[in-house]
Each structure stands twice: as C-alpha cells, then as structure tokens.
Amino acid sequence: MKRRGQTRSRILGCAEELMQTCGFHGFSYHHIATRLGVRNAAVHYYFPSKVDLGLALVERYRENFRFWKEQLAVRRCTAVQALESFFELEGRYREQGKVCPLGVVGVEYPGIPEPMREATRALLDEVVEWLTVTLQTGRASGDLSFAGPPGERAVSLLAALQGGLQLARIWQPSAFDRIVDELRQELGMPSGTERSALVAAG
Amino acid sequence: MKRRGQTRSRILGCAEELMQTCGFHGFSYHHIATRLGVRNAAVHYYFPSKVDLGLALVERYRENFRFWKEQLAVRRCTAVQALESFFELEGRYREQGKVCPLGVVGVEYPGIPEPMREATRALLDEVVEWLTVTLQTGRASGDLSFAGPPGERAVSLLAALQGGLQLARIWQPSAFDRIVDELRQELGMPSGTERSALVAAG
DNA sequence: GTCTATATAGAGATAGAC
DNA sequence: GTCTATCTCTATATAGAC
Numbered sequence: 413m414k415r416r417g418q419t420r421s422r423i424l425g426c427a428e429e430l431m432q433t434c435g436f437h438g439f440s441y442h443h444i445a446t447r448l449g450v451r452n453a454a455v456h457y458y459f460p461s462k463v464d465l466g467l468a469l470v471e472r473y474r475e476n477f478r479f480w481k482e483q484l485a486v487r488r489c490t491a492v493q494a495l496e497s498f499f500e501l502e503g504r505y506r507e508q509g510k511v512c513p514l515g516v517v518g519v520e521y522p523g524i525p526e527p528m529r530e531a532t533r534a535l536l537d538e539v540v541e542w543l544t545v546t547l548q549t550g551r552a553s554g555d556l557s558f559a560g561p562p563g564e565r566a567v568s569l570l571a572a573l574q575g576g577l578q579l580a581r582i583w584q585p586s587a588f589d590r591i592v593d594e595l596r597q598e599l600g601m602p603s604g605t606e607r608s609a610l611v612a613a614g
Numbered sequence: 615m616k617r618r619g620q621t622r623s624r625i626l627g628c629a630e631e632l633m634q635t636c637g638f639h640g641f642s643y644h645h646i647a648t649r650l651g652v653r654n655a656a657v658h659y660y661f662p663s664k665v666d667l668g669l670a671l672v673e674r675y676r677e678n679f680r681f682w683k684e685q686l687a688v689r690r691c692t693a694v695q696a697l698e699s700f701f702e703l704e705g706r707y708r709e710q711g712k713v714c715p716l717g718v719v720g721v722e723y724p725g726i727p728e729p730m731r732e733a734t735r736a737l738l739d740e741v742v743e744w745l746t747v748t749l750q751t752g753r754a755s756g757d758l759s760f761a762g763p764p765g766e767r768a769v770s771l772l773a774a775l776q777g778g779l780q781l782a783r784i785w786q787p788s789a790f791d792r793i794v795d796e797l798r799q800e801l802g803m804p805s806g807t808e809r810s811a812l813v814a815a816g
Numbered sequence: 817g818t819c820t821a822t823a824t825a826g827a828g829a830t831a832g833a834c
Numbered sequence: 835g836t837c838t839a840t841c842t843c844t845a846t847a848t849a850g851a852c
Contacts, residue, residue, distance in 0.1 A: 419835080437639045438725045440827055454836050456829065511721055518780025519713055519721040523640045529784070536784055559799060568774055568793045571781055575773030578720025582731070582738055583769075591770045597761060598800065621817080642845055656818050658847065 420458045422448055427469055432510035436466060436520055436528075463525040470531040473513055474538065481542055491550025492601055498543070499592050502573045506588045509581060512574040514539075540566050550599075557600035569595060622660045624650055629671055634712035638668060638722055638730075665727040672733040675715055676740065683744055693752025694803055700745070701794050704775045708790045711783060714776040716741075742768050752801075759802035771797060 426447050430439035441455045441462070448455075459465035480501070484494050505512065517524055517532045524532075543566035550556030558565055572591055580588035593604045602610065628649050632641035643657045643664070650657075661667035682703070686696050707714065719726055719734045726734075745768035752758030760767055774793055782790035795806045804812065 434725050435637065435639065435722045437637065438722055441829085442827075450835095451837060452828090453830085453838080457835065460829080462828065514784065515717065515777065515780050516721055518777075518783050519718055520637045520640055521783045523636050532784055536781070560796065564792045564796055567781060567789050568778070568796045571777030571789075571793055572770055572774040573777070574780065575717065575720075575775070575777035576770070578717050578776065579738070579769060579773050581720050581723045582716065582734055587769050587773075590766045591773055594762065594766055594770045643847085644845070652817095653819060654846090655820080655848085659817065662847080664846070 419448070419450070419454065423455055423458055423465075424468060424472055427465055428472070429508075429510070431469060431516060432505065432508075432513055435516050437523060463527060466525060466528040467531055470513070470517075470528055470535060474531070474535045477535065477538060477542075490555060491546050491553065492555050494546050495550070495556075495599070495601065498546075499573075499595075502577065503588070503592065506577055506580050506585060511577045511581065514570070515574045515578060518574075539570065543569060547599075555600075558598065565599075621650070621652070621656065625657055625660055625667075626670060626674055629667055630674070631710075631712070633671060633718060634707065634710075634715055637718050639725060665729060668727060668730040669733055672715070672719075672730055672737060676733070676737045679737065679740060679744075692757060693748050693755065694757050696748050697752070697758075697801070697803065700748075701775075701797075704779065705790070705794065708779055708782050708787060713779045713783065716772070717776045717780060720776075741772065745771060749801075757802075760800065767801075 423444055426444050427439070430443060441452050445452045445455050455465075459468065480497075484497060489497065502512065514532065514536055517529065521529065540563070544563045547556060547558070547562040547565050547569075551558065551562065572595060576588045576591040580586075589604065596603050625646055628646050629641070632645060635641075643654050647654045647657050657667075661670060682699075686699060691699065704714065716734065716738055719731065723731065742765070746765045749758060749760070749764040749767050749771075753760065753764065774797060778790045778793040782788075791806065798805050
C-alpha cells in the first residue's frame with residue numbers, strides 16, 4: 413500500500429529516537445515494530461540485520477549533518493550564528509532527553525558492529541572539521557577569541573556538549589545549559605542571558 | 615574454599631571493567647563467569663539480580679572515590695595537585711580504553727534500574743561537590759584562574775573529560791590528552807608539556 | 817560456595833502465505 | 835510489503851545436588 417520510502421524512513425526515525433534515548437543495545441526490532449504498529453518481520457524486510465539498521469542510522473546522521481551545514485552556508489551565517497545553531501541542535505536533544513549519537517557509540521564501542529563504527533568515525537571527522545573551520549573563521553574575523561589550535565578547541569567543545577547531555581539526564585537538565593553558557597564565555601560570545609536581553613531589546 | 619569476600623570482590627572488579635568497556639547492557643553474568651572461571655550460578659549467588667550487581671558497582675565507585683579523596687586530603691595536596699590527580703584518574707581510564715561510569719549511566723539512562731540511577735546521582739553529587747571545592751580553593755589561593763561560579767566550572771570540566779574519553783575511543787586516544795591540556799590552560803595550570811619540562815629539569 | 821540442570825523471556829533472524 | 839509462524843541463541847534467574 414505505502415510506497416517503499418514511507419515505512420523505511422519511519423523506521424529510521426523511530427530507531428534514531430530509540431538510539432539516542434536508550435543506546436544501540438537498548439532497543440530491539442520489537443520496540444520499533446510496536447511503536448510503528450507493524451510486525452517484527454516488516455522491520456527486517458527493510459533492514460535484514462541490525463547492522464544494516466545501525467549503519468543506515470549513522471549514514472542518515474551524516475546526511476542530515478551535511479544538509480544542516482549547507483543550509484548555514486546558504487544563509488551566509490557568521491561563525492557566531494553557526495555556533496549558536498550548533499548549540500541549538502544539541503539543545504533540542506537535551507529538551508527531548510536525548511544524548512548525542514557519538515556518545516552512544518563511544519560508550520558501547522566494543523559492542524558496536526565495525527561498519528557502524530567506521531561510519532561514526534567519518535561522521536566525527538566531518539563534525540570536527542566543520543567546527544574547526546567555524547572556530548578558525550570566527551577568530552580570524554575577530555568575533556571569537558580563544559587560545560590554541562582551532563582543531564583542538566573543536567574537539568573539546570564537542571566533548572563538553574556530549575558529556576553535558578549525559579550529565580543533564582542523570583542530574584538536571586539545566587546543567588547542560590550552564591555548560592553551553594560557559595562555552596560561549598570561553599569563546600568570547602555573548603552569553604545566554606545577554607542574548608535574551610538583546611532579543612528583548614529587539 | 616575461598617572466603618566470602620574473595621569471589622565477590624573479583625566479580626565486582628570484573629563487572630567494573632566490563633561496565634566501563636561495554637556498558638551496563640553490554641555484558642552478562644556469563645561474561646563475568648567465564649572470565650573468572652566459575653559458573654553462571656556462582657555469580658548469582660553473590661548478586662541475585664543484575665540490579666543488585668549494578669547497585670553494588672556504583673556504590674563501590676562511591677567508596678573508591680571517597681577513599682581517593684581522603685588520600686588527597688591526608689597528603690595535603692594543593693588544588694592543582696588534586697586536579698592533576700583527577701586528570702590522572704581519568705587518564706588511566708583512557709589508557710585502558712575505558713569510559714567514565716557516569717557516561718555509561720548517562721547514555722543508557724532509561725534502561726538503568728532506578729536504584730542504580732539514584733546511587734549514580736549521589737556519586738555525581740559527590741564528584742561535583744569535590745571538584746567545586748577544589749576549584750574554589752585553587753582560585754582563592756591564586757593557583758587557578760577562571761571566571762564564573764566554581765560549581766559550573768566543575769560540571770563543564772567533568773563533562774569535557776567524560777565526552778573526551780568517549781571521543782578518544784571512536785577517534786584517537788590522543789584526543790583525550792589534548793582536551794586535558796586545554797582544560798589546564800583554561801584554568802591557568804601548567805600545560806602537559808610544561809609539566810614534562812619541569813619534571814625533566816627536576 | 818560452587819556445581820549441574822533447567823525455566824522463562826527476549827532478541828535477532830528467516831520461510832512462506834497473502 | 836506485511837503478515838504468521840517458527841527457529842536459534844543469549845540473558846536473567848532459580849532449584850537442588852555436592
């Protein structure tokens with residue numbers, strides 16, 4: 413009845429949410445099937461093995477990230493705006509009680525199928541590369557200020573966000589927002605409250 | 615044959631390693647039993663359910679952390695020395711390919727039994743409290759310099775280390791060391807290379 | 817305390833009807 | 835494309851012998 417793409421992408425959407433909520437080993441074909449109102453075998457039709465599903469998942473993250481990146485480029489965002497968009501992206505995860513997919517793979521690493529790990533490495537490469545260029549550009553234009561190589565700052569920024577999402581789940585959601593505000597300060601960006609004031613002043 | 619404490623603590627040691635390597639859902643009673651050369655049922659004798667095991671695990675982390683903390687106090691460590699000890703603690707995890715237990719719970723959160731989550735919250739409280747006091751003391755004595763409340767800096771520090779251990783597994787181990795070096799710089803501590811030079815000159 | 821044996825449930829996966 | 839039915843393997847967990 414439905415076109416091929418329909419169910420397939422619903423499965424991926426569902427799996428994505430489960431992945432960032434419960435971890436890769438924290439959900440099963442049965443969970444997905446139940447949520448979508450189909451049977452176990454229907455999910456296997458699209459993704460014969462869980463490795464296939466996991467790999468498709470990570471590859472979709474990459475595609476989404478690329479699209480997101482391009483949108484920023486199209487809108488000719490400044491480095492500061494781009495970084496704020498990245499904070500928003502992670503902030504939405506926090507609102508939904510999710511963690512970063514890179515953190516999931518990092519924690520479950522030895523149990524993650526190799527094709528999936530490889531794709532994750534590639535995703536990480538792309539994210540770090542983008543963050544590096546963004547930080548570099550921002551510093552060159554005088555909008556950001558920080559010491560040391562942009563590539564190293566990029567990795568530590570990502571690590572703090574990733575860890576922050578996890579701590580927010582154990583502790584309190586606001587922990588994440590305070591971390592983001594600290595990161596802003598360290599980069600010489602307007603803080604969250606300053607930003608609110610700017611918006612209010614309009 | 616062996617005294618009660620013997621096997622029990624071997625189980626906990628083994629479970630601890632598996633937990634920080636594969637995650638809480640990434641290992642089973644069978645894994646532990648095989649590694650220790652005993653049977654499944656022997657493990658269940660000490661920890662009837664996996665909840666019991668997980669809870670004992672987190673409580674042992676708390677005990678170990680308290681002991682570690684007291685040792686620092688006994689040795690009258692400065693704030694900088696104390697922080698370096700904490701970096702070493704996490705650095706040993708990295709060397710062993712492990713991640714921080716807080717990260718494991720953070721990622722698998724909804725699937726973690728509630729008693730274990732509660733104990734983890736308490737552990738996190740203690741770690742953040744200790745880090746906060748340490749940062750505060752160091753700043754008051756002029757050995758550390760950073761802006762903002764020490765409590766917030768404590769959380770972001772922990773998040774960066776935790777995320778760093780995870781990224782190090784996906785990417786490259788050295789990513790973690792570079793993050794630590796950045797954290798040192800941000801706090802006005804001598805960097806890793808400066809420290810090496812001091813030791814060499816020493 | 818540790819063993820053998822077993823119960824039960826869930827997960828990943830496949831065959832074949834519709 | 836989705837279903838029912840079923841297979842196999844693994845995981846948690848228990849009973850009872852030694």
